Amino acid sequence: MNWISNYVRPKINSLFSRRETPENLWSKCPECGTMLFHRELSENLNVCTNCDHHMALTPRERFNALFDGGVYARIEVPEPVADPLQFRDQKKYPDRMRAAQKATGEPEAMLVAQGEIGRTPVVAAAQDFSFMGGSMGMFVGNAIIAAAERAVEQNLPLILFSAAGGARMQEGILSLMQMPRTTVAVQMLKEAGLPYIVVLTHPTTGGVTASYAMLGDIQIAEPNALICFAGPRVIEQTIREKLPEGFQRAEYLLDHGMLDRVTHRKDLRDELITIVRMLTGQSPAVRGDLPPPEPGEDPPADPAPALEPVADSPVEAAKA
Amino acid sequence: MTHYLEFEKPLAEIEGKAEELRALARANEEMDVEQEAAALDQKAADMLKDLYKTLSPWRKCQVARHPERPHCIDYIEALFTEYTPLAGDRNFADDHAVVGGLARLNDRAAMVIGHEKGNDTKTRIERNFGMARPEGYRKAIRLMDIADRFNIPVITLVDTPGAYPGKGAEERGQSEAIARSTEKCLSIGVPLISVIIGEGGSGGAVALATANRVAMLEHSIYSVISPEGCASILWKDAEKMREAAEALRLTAQDLSRLGVVDRIIPEPMGGAQRGRSETIANVGKTIAALLDDLSAKDRGTLIKDRRKKFLAMGSKGLAA
Ligand SMILES: [Zn+2]
Numbered sequence: 100m101n102w103i104s105n106y107v108r109p110k111i112n113s114l115f116s117r118r119e120t121p122e123n124l125w126s127k128c129p130e131c132g133t134m135l136f137h138r139e140l141s142e143n144l145n146v147c148t149n150c151d152h153h154m155a156l157t158p159r160e161r162f163n164a165l166f167d168g169g170v171y172a173r174i175e176v177p178e179p180v181a182d183p184l185q186f187r188d189q190k191k192y193p194d195r196m197r198a199a200q201k202a203t204g205e206p207e208a209m210l211v212a213q214g215e216i217g218r219t220p221v222v223a224a225a226q227d228f229s230f231m232g233g234s235m236g237m238f239v240g241n242a243i244i245a246a247a248e249r250a251v252e253q254n255l256p257l258i259l260f261s262a263a264g265g266a267r268m269q270e271g272i273l274s275l276m277q278m279p280r281t282t283v284a285v286q287m288l289k290e291a292g293l294p295y296i297v298v299l300t301h302p303t304t305g306g307v308t309a310s311y312a313m314l315g316d317i318q319i320a321e322p323n324a325l326i327c328f329a330g331p332r333v334i335e336q337t338i339r340e341k342l343p344e345g346f347q348r349a350e351y352l353l354d355h356g357m358l359d360r361v362t363h364r365k366d367l368r369d370e371l372i373t374i375v376r377m378l379t380g381q382s383p384a385v386r387g388d389l390p391p392p393e394p395g396e397d398p399p400a401d402p403a404p405a406l407e408p409v410a411d412s413p414v415e416a417a418k419a
Numbered sequence: 420m421t422h423y424l425e426f427e428k429p430l431a432e433i434e435g436k437a438e439e440l441r442a443l444a445r446a447n448e449e450m451d452v453e454q455e456a457a458a459l460d461q462k463a464a465d466m467l468k469d470l471y472k473t474l475s476p477w478r479k480c481q482v483a484r485h486p487e488r489p490h491c492i493d494y495i496e497a498l499f500t501e502y503t504p505l506a507g508d509r510n511f512a513d514d515h516a517v518v519g520g521l522a523r524l525n526d527r528a529a530m531v532i533g534h535e536k537g538n539d540t541k542t543r544i545e546r547n548f549g550m551a552r553p554e555g556y557r558k559a560i561r562l563m564d565i566a567d568r569f570n571i572p573v574i575t576l577v578d579t580p581g582a583y584p585g586k587g588a589e590e591r592g593q594s595e596a597i598a599r600s601t602e603k604c605l606s607i608g609v610p611l612i613s614v615i616i617g618e619g620g621s622g623g624a625v626a627l628a629t630a631n632r633v634a635m636l637e638h639s640i641y642s643v644i645s646p647e648g649c650a651s652i653l654w655k656d657a658e659k660m661r662e663a664a665e666a667l668r669l670t671a672q673d674l675s676r677l678g679v680v681d682r683i684i685p686e687p688m689g690g691a692q693r694g695r696s697e698t699i700a701n702v703g704k705t706i707a708a709l710l711d712d713l714s715a716k717d718r719g720t721l722i723k724d725r726r727k728k729f730l731a732m733g734s735k736g737l738a739a
Binding site: 179180182183184185186187188189237240244266268269270271272273274275276278279280282283285286305306308309310311312313314326327328329333334337338340342346347355356357 | 592594597642666
């Protein structure tokens, strides 16, 4: 296998998250009520320092923590037809989209990137729960397909971080069709003999769970993440009984044989490195906080697609 | 005794009157009501035509769920010979919401699988109203595997409000079962034909409908969420199901424009419930034609075409 030579060097320095919080702010842990200093919280990967509650991470925060030195190259996702059904509820779908884009500073609910973790090149995709509940529509489908295609083309493993309330209702049947579409993407990886690792984060529900998020070779979940097909409220309404404590939470699924592991966020990166390197026949990794990869001597044979400039995100000029 | 839908109430009145008149005449030989009754018949026929000429999406939902619509087993019994049901997932149970087995269609062996809703209180409960549990999908996977191994085409008949939102179903991996069933649909090297005969409810439908060819009865529906569910989430009012049904584009006609459905099968005037055998015969003809269409393709082509079809789906929106 040709892991290193096929690898395109990361070009984008994304050390500075656009959603970095002002330092003088405090926030309250939704689980235990402790007031947490923002900087402390973000240094702890948004895990409550008091009760270990895992709060959401945006894909950028996730990738900053995941990739060596916080450096990764974003993989471009083909833009789907906007508002394919001309959907309108109380608001028009394009208006809801604009509001979500404004609130998050992101174009859509998934970010795909390529980079190194513990000097191990991987492709990663992360779903953004803050963008319309991470919901799966054409874009998320395209993102997963783009991630799988890149992984196959470069012979790399794919790590996927799921977080979604389910399908994007405003795309109707086309959101449902992302279940088979993303499954085709998973099949591409399997047929190429590439590891596909899913990290289920809070919450992962509905059609997302019932497609690519449950088809990993290895299924890891973050502690206490809600993972389900039907949500607890729907079930309680249907069966008219109270559900047991911890029902549909990561640990409950682990107990019922639905997951391989439940892993604390602080240990997750090391664990991913360990697993990926074993599955791909590589030697044990060098541990620790690795600096960003040095730019290679030779220009990459197949440069990563250029990023459209994003206004307030510092983009390091590509060396090539 | 015909079951009238809400929007058919005026029709019920006229047909009821005609029926009453004829009953009177039977009791009283001197009465000649035929002319009057025939006029009412004509009025009813005109009204029926009028009502069904342009069914709104919400009315189509009602027709699709009509209790007297032919169900899966009705089709199997009428269209197939030597039907040999095969049961169980070899793991936990036999789910009666999903039926299936070997059968012959025009003497040719096939594997037929479908959701069965039941047709009276007893059978509806036994069939769980067509809402499958993981065992149902795992049974379907098993049957598709057999079909694949022995080179037998698969025909699925889809009619479900959705996968069952229950405690046990979740504990036993509803999401995983649906995901694997979709994956199996995408992996088999034999023709796979799906007919949506009533309700195509979300992931529970897709798990059996990821097919080479998808046909839909004229007044059936296929959607990511029920109009009631969508209304309660997006409109915060379950009573807005008419608006939701409109917005979701869940009719066979809209889905055909979106490229999700390959063929629309006509229903008799007044819907499948008013002409059950004609409907069943139409479905039979379509399945036979679609099978003929696919029978010359080799295994690799069938798999490749199926995946390509789903990958391309939605790329043009309503302009497809
Ligand atoms: Zn806390």
